[in-house]
Amino acid sequence: xxxxxxxxxxxxxxxxxxxxxxxxxxxxxxxxxxxxxxxxxxxxxxxxxxxxxxxxxxxxxxxxxxxxxxxxxxxxxxxxxxxxxxxxxxxxxxxxxxxxxxxxxxxxxxxxxxxxxxxxxxxxxxxxxxxxxxxxxxxxxxxxxxxxxxxxxxxxxxxxxxxxxxxxxxxxxxxxxxxxxxxxxxxxxxxxxxxxxxxxxxxxxxxxxxxxxxxxxxxxxxxxxxxxxxxxxxxxxxxxxxx
Numbered sequence: 367x368x369x370x371x372x373x374x375x376x377x378x379x380x381x382x383x384x385x386x387x388x389x390x391x392x393x394x395x396x397x398x399x400x401x402x403x404x405x406x407x408x409x410x411x412x413x414x415x416x417x418x419x420x421x422x423x424x425x426x427x428x429x430x431x432x433x434x435x436x437x438x439x440x441x442x443x444x445x446x447x448x449x450x451x452x453x454x455x456x457x458x459x460x461x462x463x464x465x466x467x468x469x470x471x472x473x474x475x476x477x478x479x480x481x482x483x484x485x486x487x488x489x490x491x492x493x494x495x496x497x498x499x500x501x502x503x504x505x506x507x508x509x510x511x512x513x514x515x516x517x518x519x520x521x522x523x524x525x526x527x528x529x530x531x532x533x534x535x536x537x538x539x540x541x542x543x544x545x546x547x548x549x550x551x552x553x554x555x556x557x558x559x560x561x562x563x564x565x566x567x568x569x570x571x572x573x574x575x576x577x578x579x580x581x582x583x584x585x586x587x588x589x590x591x592x593x594x595x596x597x598x599x600x601x602x603x604x605x606x607x608x609x
Contacts, residue, residue: 370529373538374464375412376476377525377589379546379599380565390599393547394571395471395555396562396580403536408571408580410589413467414538418505420459427510429479432461432519437606438526438542441592460541461519466506470499472563473554476545479518487513493554500556521545523606528585542589544606568593 378393392410399405465477473496480486495509510517522545530537555563566574572590574580582590596602 368535368537370537370539372415372460372463373413373540374415374460374467375410375540375542376464376468376522377410377542377544377593378468378472378474378476379544379602380551381546381549381599389567390593390596390602391565391567392571392593393472393553394564394566395560398559398561403538404581404583406581407586408575408582409586410542411468411471412464412540413471415459415463416466418507419462419466421507423507423511424458424462427507427515427517428458428462429516429518430520432457432543433521433523433606437523437544438589438592441595457524458519461522461543462506462517464522464541464543465517469496469506471556471559473556474547474551476547477517477519477521479516487515489552496554500558525606540585542585544602546603568596 380391380393394408395411397404397407397409461477465475469475469492473492475487475492478486491513495504495512498504499506499509504512522543525542525544527539527541529539553563568590571580572587572594575582575587575590593602596605
């Protein structure tokens with residue numbers, strides 16, 4: 367049986383769509399056919415945990431613990447694991463993995479804490495640092511330190527966890543998160559990890575799968591189905607952050 371690795375996946379929700387501010391849209395990517403795991407599949411940004419995600423230096427950068435809501439276990443017609451109260455360190459590492467993977471794959475740096483003393487990181491610096499990160503010239507932790515920013519994990523909501531079935535030659539214990547990104551965020555998919563990307567309404571994404579126009583693993587399909595029950599963005603955000 368294959369070893370199980372920890373991983374994180376993030377459902378990105380676009381804030382205030384310009385044509386309909388309450389339209390619920392989620393960000394999807396298509397994995398290259400050359401990938402060993404789920405080649406050609408439509409997925410949410412994410413990937414495996416790395417040793418750097420667990421370093422103690424993150425304690426000085428992270429401002430709060432993540433938000434938790436059993437969204438997928440509530441809405442999906444399947445068994446989604448609810449957070450089992452692991453250690454704070456393990457929770458924190460899962461969110462760091464999520465933030466790092468989204469940045470590597472899309473160029474969007476989620477979870478930034480902003481204030482008058484700590485504005486959003488400069489987009490041009492992010493582009494430069496991202497290239498250095500992808501070239502393995504610096505670590506994600508080194509990048510965050512260089513930017514002198516803090517991460518607010520309350521912006522990122524735990525939504526559920528799924529385990530790859532035993533028959534799979536590659537297995538992950540994947541934690542799913544939900545967060546929002548500003549409408550003006552420019553997504554810059556990594557050409558080595560993404561062959562296509564799109565902002566889709568969950569019901570539209572479900573329809574694409576039903577018509578066999580896209581490939582999806584069961585957890586992704588179930589996320590589409592679950593989120594389609596929430597008719598607008600406002601309802602989703604109220605459910606996650608006000609309950």
